[in-house]
Amino acid sequence: MVDLRSDTVSLPTPEMAEAIMAVIPHGLGDDVYGEDPTVLKLQQKCCNLTGKEAALFVTSGCMANQLAIKSHSVPGNEVIVESESHILHYETAAPSIISGVQLMPVNGSNGEPDLSELERKIRPKEYYYPQTSLVCLENTHNRSGGAIISITHIEKLRKLCNDYSIKMHLDGARIFNAIAETGIDLKKYSSYFDSISFCFSKGLGAPVGSVLCGNTAFIATARKWRKILGGGMRQSGILAAAAIYAVDNNITRLKDDNLRAKHFANGLLELSGMIVKEPQTNIVLFKSEKFENSDLIQRCKSHGILISSGGNDNIRAVFHLGINDDDLSFALSVFKKICLNN
Ligand SMILES: Cc1ncc(COP(=O)(O)O)c(C=O)c1O
Numbered sequence: 001m002v003d004l005r006s007d008t009v010s011l012p013t014p015e016m017a018e019a020i021m022a023v024i025p026h027g028l029g030d031d032v033y034g035e036d037p038t039v040l041k042l043q044q045k046c047c048n049l050t051g052k053e054a055a056l057f058v059t060s061g062c063m064a065n066q067l068a069i070k071s072h073s074v075p076g077n078e079v080i081v082e083s084e085s086h087i088l089h090y091e092t093a094a095p096s097i098i099s100g101v102q103l104m105p106v107n108g109s110n111g112e113p114d115l116s117e118l119e120r121k122i123r124p125k126e127y128y129y130p131q132t133s134l135v136c137l138e139n140t141h142n143r144s145g146g147a148i149i150s151i152t153h154i155e156k157l158r159k160l161c162n163d164y165s166i167k168m169h170l171d172g173a174r175i176f177n178a179i180a181e182t183g184i185d186l187k188k189y190s191s192y193f194d195s196i197s198f199c200f201s202k203g204l205g206a207p208v209g210s211v212l213c214g215n216t217a218f219i220a221t222a223r224k225w226r227k228i229l230g231g232g233m234r235q236s237g238i239l240a241a242a243a244i245y246a247v248d249n250n251i252t253r254l255k256d257d258n259l260r261a262k263h264f265a266n267g268l269l270e271l272s273g274m275i276v277k278e279p280q281t282n283i284v285l286f287k288s289e290k291f292e293n294s295d296l297i298q299r300c301k302s303h304g305i306l307i308s309s310g311g312n313d314n315i316r317a318v319f320h321l322g323i324n325d326d327d328l329s330f331a332l333s334v335f336k337k338i339c340l341n342n
Pocket of ligand 1: 059060061062063065086087138140141142171173174199201210
């Protein structure tokens with residue numbers, strides 16, 4: 001099967017497996033005691049990459065986002081998110097459960113929230129309103145097909161948030177896919193945000209884990225909440241070793257995924273009846289004028305290609321380190337066969 005459902009499906013390579021084995025047993029300790037040397041090394045590496053004071057290795061991108069919301073807010077606050085964000089759509093209303101906050105969606109274009117609408121949605125400081133504590137941004141933006149949020153937009157948003165003393169969190173699950181295109185380094189992106197998270201288990205190809213970075217006090221709070229939520233892991237150096245390998249070896253290759261996504265999109269465009277959103281990074285959103293999405297997904301599956309729903313009546317195909325040029329050609333040949341036979 002050529003699995004294009006998500007970049008989370010990739011499996012550790014033999015080299016990554018070797019890096020994991022290499023930390024057993026001497027690179028391990030109890031991370032709840034802060035004693036796992038490999039986790040500490042990973043967290044320090046993430047501080048160096050982001051320019052933030054502290055970092056916390058967590059189980060998932062969702063946990064990183066939820067810890068950020070929890071640590072930046074108190075119950076009764078309101079958190080502004082873009083209306084197509086992962087936090088709003090795919091995190092099971094966790095902000096209301098874990099943090100007791102309300103999400104305030106703001107319409108956006110390609111993941112960039114409309115700034116005048118956003119300013120209107122910041123609550124006045126009256127006792128009968130919830131207080132706006134945080135704005136969360138997502139870069140790259142999943143439901144917009146891996147769209148890159150421009151640095152100009154981020155700068156304007158930071159200025160706005162400064163005017164109202166509002167914190168900013170970046171859900172940077174796929175920030176390195178953006179960096180592969182913009183060449184802007186992670187320190188620069190991070191500098192606009194009070195906290196930033198990114199995932200090791202998407203394009204970077206590690207099996208598990210994300211990191212949350214911010215100042216020392218913020219990370220101390222997040223660490224406590226991680227424990228409360230059952231996210232305190234013990235000899236998690238096994239996972240951190242894979243994440244370190246991913247950061248050291250799999251960032252520069254993300255450009256290949258982005259490029260394959262472009263080739264795939266161009267290939268689909270040559271087929272009649274395909275509507276394709278031009279990808280900026282590794283996610284291609286498309287649909288067919290001839291087939292219902294569920295029908296097309298099923299037809300692809302029967303020919304050995306897995307694709308999935310991308311939200312808003314789109315199908316998505318996501319490129320990652322488990323997909324090579326042969327897989328790309330095969331996927332396009334399958335689409336051609338399906339489209340020509342109908
Ligand atoms: C933009 C974004 N943020 C957060 C997440 C959550 O990551 P995880 O699946 O590791 O919880 C995802 C997952 O796809 C995502 O696309």
